[in-house]
Amino acid sequence: MSVKPQVHVNEDYEKLYGFHMPESSVFKAEPGLDEQKVKQISGMKSEPAWMLEQRLRGFQHFNRKPMPVWADTELLNSIKFDNIYYYLKSTEKKGETWDDVPPDIKETFDRLGIPEAERKFLAGVSAQYESETVYHSMHEDLAKQGVIFLDMDTALKEQPEIVKRYFGTIIPSGDNKFAALNTAVWSGGSFIYVPKGVKVEMPLQAYFRINAKNMGQFERTLIIADEGAQVTYIEGCTAPVYSSDSLHSAVVELIAMPHARIRYVTIQNWSKNVYNLVTKRAVAYEDATVEWLDGNLGSKLTMKYPGVYLMGRGARGEVLSVAFAGDGQHQDAGAKMIHAAPDTSSVITSKSISKGTGRTTYRGLVKVYEGAENSKSTVRCDALMLNEESRSDTYPTMEIDEKRVQIGHEATVSKIGDEQIFYAMSRGLSEAEAMMMIVNGFIEPFVKELPLEYSVELNRLVQLEMEGAVG
Amino acid sequence: MTKQSLSTPLLVVENLHVSVEGKEILKGLTLTVNAGEVQAIMGPNGSGKSTLSFCLMGHPKYQITNGTILYKGRDIHELAPNERAAAGMFLAFQYPTAIPGVTIVNFLRAALRGVRSSDVPVKEFRQLVKTQLKALGIPDAFMNRYVNDGFSGGEKKRLEILQMAVLAPSLAVLDETDSGLDIDALKTVAAGINSQRSPERGILLITHYQRLLDYVKPDVVHVMVDGQVVRSGGPELAHTLEAKGYEGFRIPAGGFSVRSARR
Numbered sequence: 001m002s003v004k005p006q007v008h009v010n011e012d013y014e015k016l017y018g019f020h021m022p023e024s025s026v027f028k029a030e031p032g033l034d035e036q037k038v039k040q041i042s043g044m045k046s047e048p049a050w051m052l053e054q055r056l057r058g059f060q061h062f063n064r065k066p067m068p069v070w071a072d073t074e075l076l077n078s079i080k081f082d083n084i085y086y087y088l089k090s091t092e093k094k095g096e097t098w099d100d101v102p103p104d105i106k107e108t109f110d111r112l113g114i115p116e117a118e119r120k121f122l123a124g125v126s127a128q129y130e131s132e133t134v135y136h137s138m139h140e141d142l143a144k145q146g147v148i149f150l151d152m153d154t155a156l157k158e159q160p161e162i163v164k165r166y167f168g169t170i171i172p173s174g175d176n177k178f179a180a181l182n183t184a185v186w187s188g189g190s191f192i193y194v195p196k197g198v199k200v201e202m203p204l205q206a207y208f209r210i211n212a213k214n215m216g217q218f219e220r221t222l223i224i225a226d227e228g229a230q231v232t233y234i235e236g237c238t239a240p241v242y243s244s245d246s247l248h249s250a251v252v253e254l255i256a257m258p259h260a261r262i263r264y265v266t267i268q269n270w271s272k273n274v275y276n277l278v279t280k281r282a283v284a285y286e287d288a289t290v291e292w293l294d295g296n297l298g299s300k301l302t303m304k305y306p307g308v309y310l311m312g313r314g315a316r317g318e319v320l321s322v323a324f325a326g327d328g329q330h331q332d333a334g335a336k337m338i339h340a341a342p343d344t345s346s347v348i349t350s351k352s353i354s355k356g357t358g359r360t361t362y363r364g365l366v367k368v369y370e371g372a373e374n375s376k377s378t379v380r381c382d383a384l385m386l387n388e389e390s391r392s393d394t395y396p397t398m399e400i401d402e403k404r405v406q407i408g409h410e411a412t413v414s415k416i417g418d419e420q421i422f423y424a425m426s427r428g429l430s431e432a433e434a435m436m437m438i439v440n441g442f443i444e445p446f447v448k449e450l451p452l453e454y455s456v457e458l459n460r461l462v463q464l465e466m467e468g469a470v471g
Numbered sequence: 472m473t474k475q476s477l478s479t480p481l482l483v484v485e486n487l488h489v490s491v492e493g494k495e496i497l498k499g500l501t502l503t504v505n506a507g508e509v510q511a512i513m514g515p516n517g518s519g520k521s522t523l524s525f526c527l528m529g530h531p532k533y534q535i536t537n538g539t540i541l542y543k544g545r546d547i548h549e550l551a552p553n554e555r556a557a558a559g560m561f562l563a564f565q566y567p568t569a570i571p572g573v574t575i576v577n578f579l580r581a582a583l584r585g586v587r588s589s590d591v592p593v594k595e596f597r598q599l600v601k602t603q604l605k606a607l608g609i610p611d612a613f614m615n616r617y618v619n620d621g622f623s624g625g626e627k628k629r630l631e632i633l634q635m636a637v638l639a640p641s642l643a644v645l646d647e648t649d650s651g652l653d654i655d656a657l658k659t660v661a662a663g664i665n666s667q668r669s670p671e672r673g674i675l676l677i678t679h680y681q682r683l684l685d686y687v688k689p690d691v692v693h694v695m696v697d698g699q700v701v702r703s704g705g706p707e708l709a710h711t712l713e714a715k716g717y718e719g720f721r722i723p724a725g726g727f728s729v730r731s732a733r734r
Contacts, residue, residue, distance in 0.1 A: 043690065418532075423568040424529045425552035426561075427578070427634060428585025434553075437581060441572025 010207060012240065013298075013464060018271050019114070020240035021104040023212045025130075029087040031214065035244050041087050042220055045153055045187075050164060054173060056294050058183025061174035064329040069179065069302075069330045071361070079275055084180045084216040088130040094151070095135045105129050112238065115415050121453055123202035124149045129209050131187040132452060136375065138204070146195040152220050155191030162193060165221055170253035170281050170309075172275050179279040179301075182251040183219045187272050189219030194229035194260075202452060203265070204233040208354055210239035210274065213304060225288075226262035232266040234454065238298070241271045244298065248274055254282035254290055261289040266452060269461055270298035272329060278304045281336075286312030293449055294321040297461050303455040305363060307336030310344035310375075317346040322458075324465050325358030325390070334363040334395075339372040339405075350381040354390035355465070362394045366407065373404040381411040384442050386435070388415075428447040434465055479544040480505050481642050481673040482527075487538035489519075489526050489698075495504065498520040498698035504642065507670040511684055512677045513709060515717045520677045521565060524646040528562040529555050544643065549636075557586050558578065561640035563631035565647040569619040575630065576600070576614040579637055586638050603636040607663050625656035631664035644675045649683035663684030678731035681713040694718050 011272035012018075027044065029037055038059045067076050077298040086291055097337040098115050109115060118125045124138035126149070142149070152348045156163050173183040190206045198380060200396055212216050239246060250268060256262045262282065270276055276299035282290040292306035308317030319335035332394075337346035352360035383392035394411050416438060424434035440459055447455045482504040489497035496519045504510050514520050521729070526533040527540065529552040540547055547555055570578065579600065583591050591599075604611060609629060617625050628648055635643050641686065645664065650655055664687050676689060685707065692708040693700045694717070701720050702708065712720075 148692070222734050420570055421566050422528075422530055422552060423564065424554055424578070424582075426564075427582035428553050428556035429581050429640065430553050430585065431551070431583070433581060437578070441570050444572030444617075451685060458569065 005352065006375045012085065012467065013271065014334070014411050016464070017269060018236035018241035020109055020211050024090050024102065024104060025088050025212075026092050026304050026471070027074065027087070027089040028085060031085050031095065032082040032085050033059075033084075033185065037086060041185055041187065042254045047156065048160065049123075051156065054132065054168060055184050055186075056213070058180045060171040061180035062177060062184055065174070065177040065180060065204065070129040071299055071363070072330045072359075073332060074273070075275075076447055079245065082284070083214050085214055087187060088212055088215060089132050090130050091132070091134055094222070096137055098135060101135050103459075105134055106165075108209060108211065109207065111134070112209070117205070117453065121202060121451065122205050123200055124204040126151055126190050126204075126206040127209070128206065128217075130212055130215060131217065132332075133188045138421075139163075139202075139334045142200060145198045145202060145353065147198060148191065149277045150191045151462050152222065153187065155222075159191065159193070163191065163222070166224060166253070166255060166461070168253075170255065170283055171279050175279060178277040179251050182220060182249050182279070183334070185216070186218045186220035187208040188217075188250065189221040190223070190233070191221070192223040192231060192233065194225045194231045198229040200232070201259065203234045205234045205236070208210040208235065208237040208248075209250065212268075213242050214244050214246060216249070219250050221250065223253070223262060223264070223354045224264050225257060226279065226408045227257045228259040229257070231425045232263040232265065234267070236269065237435075238268045238269050239271045239274050242273050244273065246274045248276045248278070248299075250278045252278070252280040256282060256284045256288035256290050256315075258286040258288055260285075263291045263293065265293040265450065265454065266295060266307075267458060268294075268296045268298055268302065272300050272326075274299045274303040276304065278302075280304065280306040282307065282317070283311050284315035284317055285310045286341075287314040289316040289318075291318040291320070293446065293448065294319065294333065296321070296323040296333055297460060299331075299466060300429075301330045301332065301334045305336050305365075308346065309338045309340060310346065310383075311340050314343045315339050315341060316344070318348075319407070320347075320349045320446055320449060320466040321351065321456040322443045323350070323352040323360050324462060325352070325354045325360045326465050327356035327358060330359040330361070331401070332361040332363060334365075336365045337367070337377060337392075339368040339375040339402075342371060342372055343374045345376040346378070348377075348379045349445060351446060352382070352383075352392060353384045353386065353439060353442065354392050355386040357389055359393075361392070362396070364409075365397045367399045368402045368405050368407070370401040372402050376406045379409040382442070383411075383413040384439070385413070387417045436463060439466060473615060478506070482675070483539075483541040484704065485539045485541070487526070487540065489522055490534045490536050491522065492534055496698055497526065502693065502700060504673040504675055506641070507677065508690045509668060509674045509687060509694065510691040510701075511689040511709065512693045512695050513679070513681070513712055514673065518681055518695045519529065519698040520679075521646055522698075523643045524562055525606070526675055527644055528552050528560065528709060534715075542687070545553055553585055556582075556638070556640075557642035558586055560636055561635050562633060563628075563643065563645040563648050565586060567627045567631055568617045569617070569622070571617050572584055573618050573619055573622045573638040574615050576682045578618045579614075579634060582634065582638060583665050599637060603710060607633055607636065607667060608656045608659060609633060624651035624659075626654070628652060628656070628660050629663070632667075636663065636667060642673045642675070644677065645724055646677045648682065656685060657683065667704070684709045694720050
């Protein structure tokens with residue numbers, strides 16, 4: 001009787017994002033990792049000695065540190081480090097216009113809609129393909145205001161002092177096994193410096209694309225917003241669908257000087273053969289604000305806990321995250337808020353959806369040091385499960401060493417409501433439409449914070465993930 | 472029967488037996504609603520009134536073990552709730568469900584698309600909604616709120632009536648739409664229901680109390696006890712109930728035929 005509405009059944013990850021181009025390389029290191037390869041990467045990039053030392057320190061930490069014994073140890077221990085290609089350079093050139101980019105690579109980014117987005121609403125774009133940045137541009141007026149937006153390798157050459165001063169200061173080389181690995185073999189990523197008082201109105205965006213099989217991508221990002229400066233940075237990522245696994249292990253460090261504001265938005269949409277093991281951390285000084293908006297839709301296993309160290313009076317930190325785990329996926333995500341100064345405040349909002357055999361985990365830490373009086377923290381975790389077999393766990397940790405604080409924690413776990421579905425269906429929505437609408441409503445607090453173009457994109461991605469949710 | 476219609480009755484419920492999780496709630500209920508009629512079903516708590524409304528709309532939890540439901544002459548047993556909605560059936564819930572994050576405007580647009588089985592032009596939709604909002608005295612800003620999220624009892628019931636007005640069903644079942652309303656809200660909701668009376672539409676009012684029927688005059692009143700209709704009559708039956716309660720309508724130990732009660 002009624003026409004069953006379409007839930008975009010003809011579009012799927014494979015077609016939209018999971019395609020791949022023939023592999024091209026001007027240099028590809030052998031798979032596996034040893035000290036020689038770390039030196040080789042540094043040598044190819046003609047890096048200063050201090051960076052090679054950092055890399056080697058990172059490599060030692062990586063070797064010494066055991067695999068985490070928490071989170072999804074089964075998946076973690078199935079990573080075959082010896083099969084991974086740690087460095088692959090696809091082209092010698094880095095384009096400043098898309099015409100300078102090799103055709104296959106340009107076509108990839110065209111299909112992902114990056115040049116189009118750039119024309120419409122971005123102040124600057126960086127596109128990374130395998131290990132290296134292949135395209136980079138920024139509006140001229142930002143350059144005139146002294147804004148620096150470079151890929152990390154170029155920044156190391158052109159801005160050596162500032163990179164040396166801050167690199168690895170927020171996330172040291174031995175922070176954890178995967179941050180150590182990144183320190184050893186990092187390549188690409190973004191460097192941003194926004195001078196005092198400059199407010200970058202339009203977002204800067206980086207897009208990370210893995211194309212080759214068994215690839216490891218290890219970008220390194222450092223963003224510094226000087227006093228009173230403001231910037232929004234958006235990153236997106238996708239990869240082809242392969243039967244063998246790839247590894248993405250980034251390190252992102254943010255520094256918000258007094259009164260500055262950094263908003264860091266991630267739409268993670270890796271294919272389901274990518275391990276996404278990322279370390280992200282910020283420091284916020286007096287009256288500064290750092291917001292992490294973190295959307296995790298793709299990957300096989302994600303482990304990511306963006307943190308804010310609230311170091312100055314009145315600093316604010318926020319993590320607003322959405323995780324979607326479909327069949328075979330595990331999103332182990334959360335947040336860390338460290339209150340180390342008085343009058344600091346933090347808000348953590350975690351929304352997770354698990355479908356089929358998907359698993360979501362919220363893992364979070366709120367730490368308030370003694371003396372950080374009048375600090376406030378609110379943690380809210382909502383988990384929505386779409387099927388009987390899906391799973392969700394919450395591990396909130398609170399370490400409060402100061403008495404004069406306000407701490408709130410609320411967690412809900414619900415199965416998608418039969419009553420909600422019946423209500424919507426009684427009004428004429430099909431079961432699939434009803435589920436889609438309920439899920440979209442569930443993540444609305446996240447979506448409404450995104451720039452419009454991304455909220456449309458995110459809703460579409462969730463729609464793709466929801467395919468087949470109704471039996 | 473008060474009114475005779477030459478065409479097929481809108482709804483014919485025949486000897487309906489319904490179980491929930493193995494427990495029989497409706498025990499041979501029989502009922503006919505014609506287009507143009509407002510019928511009221513009154514009954515004490517636990518008599519199966521809400522079971523009837525959910526069952527009519529196709530809630531999967533309610534199992535029909537015997538009997539039939541014919542809507543416009545068609546057995547709707549196999550139809551999903553949204554297919555029933557598309558066929559012109561509507562249920563105003565006693566406890567409408569909240570859908571956080573979903574705005575009323577988006578929800579209603581999707582509902583109308585489902586009911587009409589085709590997209591509704593934005594302009595037409597806006598006009599339609601605007602007219603109905605005005606008629607119900609609901610401010611435009613209401614449309615941007617999330618469906619039933621944090622609503623007062625009165626707001627929820629008004630949203631149900633708004634949806635009924637926009638979706639324009641042939642058969643509307645209103646389950647305790649009067650419950651939890653103060654007298655002003657009750658009058659507003661009743662006015663909304665009255666505005667929806669039409670020769671093409673049948674309305675089934677399910678209620679515990681008679682007070683709604685002071686504002687919405689029914690053509691037929693049924694008394695429902697223990698999963699059956701035990702007495703049917705005109706509006707005066709509601710007053711008898713109000714005065715004497717449901718005691719006199721209890722089914723005698725030996726039981727009696729539903730049909731004998733109706734005829």
